[in-house]
Amino acid sequence: MSGVSPNEAWRQRSLAAVWHPCTQMKLHAPDGAALPLIPVARAEGVWLHDREGRRYLDAISSWWVNLFGHNHPAIRAALVDQLNTLDHVMLAGFTHAPVVELSERLAALTGLGHAFYGSDGASATEIALKMSAHHWRNAGRVEKNRFVGVAGGYHGETVGALAVTDIALFREAYAPLVRLAATVPSPDARGAAPGETPADVAERAAAALGDWLAEHAHETAAVIIEPLIQCAAGMAMHDPVYLQRARELCDRYQVHLVLDEIAVGFGRTGTLFAHEQAGIRPDFLCLSKGLTGGTLPLSVVLTTDAVYAAFYDDQVARGFLHSHSYTGNPLACRAALATLDLFDQTDALRQNLGTSERLTAQFEPLSKHPRVRFARQRGMVFAWDVASSLPDFGRRYARHALTQGLLLRPIGHTLYAMPPYVIDQAEGELLARGALAALEATLAEETAPAPVVGDRDGV
Ligand SMILES: *Cc1c(COP(=O)(O)O)cnc(C)c1O
Numbered sequence: 001m002s003g004v005s006p007n008e009a010w011r012q013r014s015l016a017a018v019w020h021p022c023t024q025m026k027l028h029a030p031d032g033a034a035l036p037l038i039p040v041a042r043a044e045g046v047w048l049h050d051r052e053g054r055r056y057l058d059a060i061s062s063w064w065v066n067l068f069g070h071n072h073p074a075i076r077a078a079l080v081d082q083l084n085t086l087d088h089v090m091l092a093g094f095t096h097a098p099v100v101e102l103s104e105r106l107a108a109l110t111g112l113g114h115a116f117y118g119s120d121g122a123s124a125t126e127i128a129l130k131m132s133a134h135h136w137r138n139a140g141r142v143e144k145n146r147f148v149g150v151a152g153g154y155h156g157e158t159v160g161a162l163a164v165t166d167i168a169l170f171r172e173a174y175a176p177l178v179r180l181a182a183t184v185p186s187p188d189a190r191g192a193a194p195g196e197t198p199a200d201v202a203e204r205a206a207a208a209l210g211d212w213l214a215e216h217a218h219e220t221a222a223v224i225i226e227p228l229i230q231c232a233a234g235m236a237m238h239d240p241v242y243l244q245r246a247r248e249l250c251d252r253y254q255v256h257l258v259l260d261e262i263a264v265g266f267g268r269t270g271t272l273f274a275h276e277q278a279g280i281r282p283d284f285l286c287l288s289k290g291l292t293g294g295t296l297p298l299s300v301v302l303t304t305d306a307v308y309a310a311f312y313d314d315q316v317a318r319g320f321l322h323s324h325s326y327t328g329n330p331l332a333c334r335a336a337l338a339t340l341d342l343f344d345q346t347d348a349l350r351q352n353l354g355t356s357e358r359l360t361a362q363f364e365p366l367s368k369h370p371r372v373r374f375a376r377q378r379g380m381v382f383a384w385d386v387a388s389s390l391p392d393f394g395r396r397y398a399r400h401a402l403t404q405g406l407l408l409r410p411i412g413h414t415l416y417a418m419p420p421y422v423i424d425q426a427e428g429e430l431l432a433r434g435a436l437a438a439l440e441a442t443l444a445e446e447t448a449p450a451p452v453v454g455d456r457d458g459v
Pocket residue numbers: 120121122123125154155156157226231232260261262263264288289
């Protein structure tokens with residue numbers, strides 16, 4: 001490959017052999033390259049380094065998984081130590097210290113004392129749905145086997161998880177394979193009518209959930225909700241009262257409450273878990289992404305003594321019948337333990353209060369940009385809806401962001417940042433300035449006038 005730069009050489013080999021996720025591969029085609037493929041050689045802190053001395057600030061934590069920066073020395077040391085003692089052992093019939101300690105610590109943090117492990121977020125969703133329905137079956141209520149989710153909800157893309165994922169692009173082609181769940185209106189605060197508060201919107205959405213349950217609870221196993229922020233929907237944020245009402249309704253109608261904190265868990269929303277802000281406890285809690293600090297795939301479903309008890313029996317068939325080869329992998333569990341240690345050692349939640357305040361101030365010019373609507377923030381998640389006539393605004397913006405040395409990938413017309421917690425003052429400044437510059441560069445490509453301000457359809 002003489003004459004071809006190192007970046008280009010890896011780009012070409014990747015495009016020939018690797019099928020990239022959630023990607024129309026043709027957009028990476030060399031002629032025209034609507035979106036360049038970036039070969040990353042190494043990463044440290046908030047930075048991703050390519051093979052030619054360029055670096056990119058990972059402002060979306062590599063799809064929301066990274067918490068304390070890349071290549072964190074404490075997590076790396078824990079992994080090396082674990083690799084020197086026990087790489088892996090099957091979890092059926094065997095156990096090991098990392099999985100026991102992690103389960104104990106998650107139980108202490110959530111009050112949910114039984115941990116079932118998977119590998120990815122979508123497998124956690126599947127585990128929670130199967131476990132809920134099987135619980136009702138064991139309880140003699142076989143007809144309670146349907147699910148209800150929130151409009152715009154995202155819970156993963158395997159066939160089972162797609163049933164409760166309400167994002168058309170991810171679902172359309174596969175709908176015939178899926179037993180679709182029902183959807184109820186979202187409590188998204190952007191849906192406020194004039195004079196309505198976010199809490200009013202949440203109450204309205206909760207009332208709709210109540211109406212639905214009044215009719216269908218007898219055939220419903222569980223309600224599944226992303227608490228406080230529906231991330232994949234475009235960082236749709238809602239008032240915590242929605243979660244309180246959902247808890248009350250689930251109690252009243254004997255339906256499980258599944259909270260999917262795969263994206264929002266581990267401090268993203270300001271508290272360790274988002275549902276803490278509503279003062280409630282779910283029947284099932286799904287965790288993944290930040291669980292290992294962004295180093296290894298691991299997911300877990302935490303549940304209650306009551307659910308566990310419904311499976312505890314002499315009959316094998318009444319047990320929970322689910323397994324993945326790498327269930328409870330010791331390396332991944334050690335990474336998770338090291339990540340939990342970092343929350344304690346660095347007082348991360350309190351530190352993040354200062355960091356998010358600082359970033360909010362740094363983002364102010366962006367938030368006040370005349371084309372921005374619904375500038376919003378919760379914890380370490382920042383989002384802006386951009387009024388633009390460009391149908392491919394997101395892709396164009398992402399390309400300009402790369403030019404600014406930033407990894408930012410808008411969702412539709414929603415621009416957002418979800419940086420690693422360790423982002424410092426100077427890095428925050430680079431991010432805020434670059435995000436604004438990328439916005440100006442993207443808007444300069446418009447050929448049609450911008451939608452009328454106040455028109456949500458244009459966002
Ligand atoms: C990412 C995500 C998932 C799916 O996790 P994967 O590891 O990508 O399968 C599920 N739910 C939510 C809320 C997510 O953000």
